[in-house]
Amino acid sequence: MPLARAYSVALLGVDGHVVEIEADVGGGLPGFHLVGLPDAALHESKDRVRAAVVNSEQEWPNERIVLALSPATLRKAGSGFDLALACAVLGTSGVIGQEALHRTALLGELALDGRLRPVRGLLPCLLAARAAGMRRAVVPAAMLAEAALVDGIEVHGAASLSDTLAFLHGERQLRRPEPPVDGPGPEPPDLADVVGQEDARHALEIAAAGGHHVLLVGPPGTGKTMLAQRFAGLLPRLAPGEALALAAIRSVAGRLPAGGALSTLPPFVAPHHSSSMAALVGGGSGMARPGAVSLAHRGVLFIDEAPEWGAKMLDALRTPLEEGEVRLSRAEGTVHYPARFQLVLAANPCPCAPAHDRDCICPSMARRRYLGRMSGPLLDRVDLRARMFPVMALTATSDGAESTAAVRARVLAARAAAAERWAERGWRTNAEVPGPVLRTRFALPRKALRPLDAGLRAGELTARGADRALRVAWTLADLAGRDSPDEDLVAAALYFRDRRAA
Template sequence: MALARAHSVALLGVDGHVVEIEADVGGGLPGFHLVGLPDAALHESKDRVRAAIVNSDRSWPNERIVLALSPATLRKAGSAFDLALACAVLGACEVLPQAALDRTVLLGELALDGRLRPVRGVLPCLLAAREAGMERAVVPESSLAEAALVEGIAVHGAPNLDAALAFLGHGHALRRPGAIVHDEAVRPLDLADVVGQDDARHAIEIAAAGGHHVLLVGPPGTGKTMLAQRFVGLLPRLGPEEALALAAVRSVAGRLPGGGALSTLPPFVAPHHSSSMAALVGGGSGLARPGAVSLAHLGVLFMDEAPEWGAAMLDALRTPLEEGEVRLARAEGTVAYPARFQLVLAANPCPCAPAHDRDCVCPSLVRRRYLGRLSGPLLDRVDLRARMFPVTALSAAGEGEDTATVRARVQAARAAAAERWGAFGWRTNAEVPGPVLRTRFALPRPAVRPLDAGLRAGELTARGADRALRVAWTLADLGGRDQPDEDLVATALYFRDRRAA
């Protein structure tokens, strides 16, 4: 009877957990037993592992084989354990020395002929392995570009099982990842392309400077989508840790671009209004996978034709907007994905959506019902609302400020906010809790008169007042002031309380 240990990684959302795989060979009737809460795909690995070992010119033990995955209470899913299972079996058969498997993470799906196929989530798996103190990892050769994004662990790429065994058993060289490449080639669209719409442009600038959410309402052809697409160009580039966090989400979703480039451009995700709930917030069978709200992490989620979305899907955004993450419960477990994005909603003023309001054929009740599909609790979390009007003269084209000019103001405002809130762990005004704004950084009573009036009149909720305060601080940062005054608070309410219809 022989015993060997190998290591792989199980993913729960974007959090990885190193799994110890123990192989016990001998002591009973021939058979292959896999224990430790494996899912259906992992159960099927028994046949893949056996065929891959035999077709790699290695002997399969005609004995009882027990493979135990620890911790036993953690659900293991997927085919990424194949390589580790095969190496554990061969280690128990003394084909591989145990020293070669120690402090080594093995990831990859095995084809029947022994080829190593890529799997999802290599990046978060390697991050977890590094945090657990693992020293090296063997991954499919086709995953090296993704693996290159993780520093602090020696990564080797194997094309097949035979090459991996030669590396582990005899020290034969495998391919190593190249240097990390930062993707700076993508240039965002220019804000100067948008004709007119000064009010909406100002709202977009405020939203970018403070991390706020925004609603754009206007007839077709007024530039709602154009403004949303250019919003990303106003945001600062992602830092190394932020870019890695976004890449981890994309890796789990199978959306990480090839080539090994680490994108520092904030994402722009624009799902269609016919998307399902699973596509929007995440889902699927087994452990849920990330949806659009997580793919937009640290960037922009644009929802065009917002009233056409189902009420349940719109209201599902409320928790991510408040908490910056989405939690998905399924029979096999609950996972949490990051979802700290800026929401941009766009809507027509009515169902018929004419180019000019004078051509509208919708009764007033229909118009109210149409925009009423955006629930009060959702709109209460949207800090800025801007009305867009039909363009009346093309001569205004090219007269608006370009992205570089506006972005410079946005960066200056964000720097002021980061200096003020940095000691508390916040970087933008939108992240600051309301109690902090009302106590430690309370404004003079004359400055908050517009808020008190709105609360007394029932036109503003307590949450809405806090969000208006955050917008007022952003306006102060854009204007180079130390704190908001009554005029800036009134301006914040102007953008919050404008009626779309």
């Protein structure tokens, strides 16, 4: 029998690679052999594919079958190759013509009766197929809403292997995806709901305007979680490319919302302090999957009760904070997941966490040890720190509280000013600007730098901390509508880095 070829897609992180599946039948004792670094799930496809073909009223070759997945050095994982494997085998017996399989990506898991089941990571698979020059793709009909997010490639939804074969023969038309419905998604709660806490509200406004990370410290019930939940509403909506990148991560993680809408709302991810390292930064057996830091890409990662996480967990955030991505190495290979998020940390001032400081029963060493679980290197990467205090009067402080819309208008104006200033260098926010650029090309007058020099001499600042304070000062200038920060704005930036707030 002749050689047949079919095409599918393998995922390595959120990057897809088109896989050519060659089927050769004959020349030995009956058997089914898969070569090309398949994982356990793909090895099990031999029984699924055979049963699906037979139950779809097609003849299974009673000969030696060899299926080679190329490139052979790339690890293939998952059950999404089932449909392509079945079509490659049937192509050797002439059930499907080779021309029908040319430049056609086949994705989906087969049930024993031939039904086509959904698989994870369809969106990045289709993006990779389009980039590799595939003309069309056949996917499970249940995933057409997700497939609609990718244009530039013909997508057809099949309910079963029989439907796929009829389509490849030209005897039946398959369902096509409906046009995607873009939308921002449900709006976050309004900032006006938060009573008082002017310092913390101002810190969040600065963080949103400049892309900075923030730490909120205060007793229970002061509104730390409320403020964090409203932070995403202050950020700009995602651009189409950013929304698609976030959707690809969610697709790999199996977290893409149903309905096919491409959400442009920045994500808000709040893992529990009992989460594992794999749940936080990514991991798991086999090929590592994305964690909370990647699901928060271009949005907000909220770490509540930060000292309860432990130093090892929190220090794992240091590399994503600096580089904007996570690299996870396993025996099967190394995957890269984007993780450019804004970090919001929240902590109680002490282990006993009373409603008011006067009721604290913790000795000073216990308070220091508790907050010391957040390491110095991590806190050095947090630009803003705000202390929150118990609310003393509900009616007086709730009157005239600014809404999310009012604050967001100032944030967008400040971001526009920063984007215009850094456009030639490819940066969009002040938090992305390297320290050497702020000290050379955009150096401030010596008088404006006096607060920083004093902090460095007193040992209250590191060199990295001084650079981060400079970035905050530029954000304050953008919010104030100034061309550059002066001494007062640099001092205000240092106020929000005061270690006593932690």
